[in-house]
Amino acid sequence: MNNATSDAAVAAPLETVEIETGPQPAWTVLWLHGLGDSGEGWAPVVPELVRKDWPALRFVFPHAPVRAVTINNGARMRAWYDIRDFQDLANRADEAGVEESVAQVEALIAREAGRGVPAARVILAGFSQGGAIALAAGLRRREPLAGLIALSTYLPMADRLVREAAPAASAQPLFMAHGSYDPVVPFQGGEMAAARLRTLGFNIDWHTYPMAHQACAEEIDAVAAWLSQRFAAA
Incomplete structure (x- = not known):
């Protein structure tokens, strides 16, 4: 049984790109891409991110x-959920799509447990739409990741997710970063998400960068430093 509270039916298993940095991996980093992208889009981050120790x-x-x-205009593309209203973050996400994607992510987390990596050694990451799903899934976790x-994301279905958050969810360390010139997910949307999550008790490592809707080298270095802390604390 997965740890999400959602009753959404799990759709077909997601196809994945996988990279292992050594034999018998002890940890998994599950990384969700943004709208219109694919798993291949973030795979090149691995050599930039991984540290020797x-x-x-x-x-x-x-x-x-x-x-x-x-x-x-109804064009079909890879998306974790439909976006119905670009301007209104509170109503941007299609709730059924969010629920379906959370269920699919939970299935991947369960698959990692079957491969010997328990939830306590899984990091769930995401950019933009993928980050929104990472937050939605994280708030539902009864067994913390x-x-x-x-x-560069926001909290979809914010009122509902805050209301339904699992008591143990805030035990999960959270890294958030946002570009101050982001025209796609406004910087204020990221700040509002962080503020809502702090009310639930999340300890957030927050970073701001002078960039648009993208990643930068300084951000990847900060993610690497944060991951080093997670591995050292285990």
Whole structure:
């Protein structure tokens, strides 16, 4: 049984790109891409991110399902959920799509347990839409993950997720970062998400960078330093 409270049916298993940094990985980093991207889009981060003193890791980069996206005139692309309203963050996410994607992510976490990596050694990361799903899944976790990484994102279904958050969810360390010039997910959206999560007791390592809707080298270095702390604390 997965640890999400959602009753959404699990759709077909997600296809993934996987990279292992050593034999018999003891940890898994599950990384969710943004709208219109794919698992391949973030796979190149591995050599930039990994440090020599880290344990063997399995990076899992799933591909989001292909679905119609309302704000793109119904064009079909990889998306974790439909985006119905670009301007209104509170109503941007299609709740059914969020629920489905959370269930699919939970299935991947359960698969890692079957491969010898328990939830306590799984890091769930995501960028933009992927970060929104990482936060949604993290708030539902009754068995905490080793940590959450949410980059250039916001909290979808915020009122509902805060209301339904699992009591143990705030035990998960959380890294958040956002570009101060982000035109896609406004910087204020990231700040608001962090503020809501702090009310639940989350300890957030927050970073701001002078960039748009993207990642930068300084951000990746900060993520690496934060991950080093997680591995050292285990």
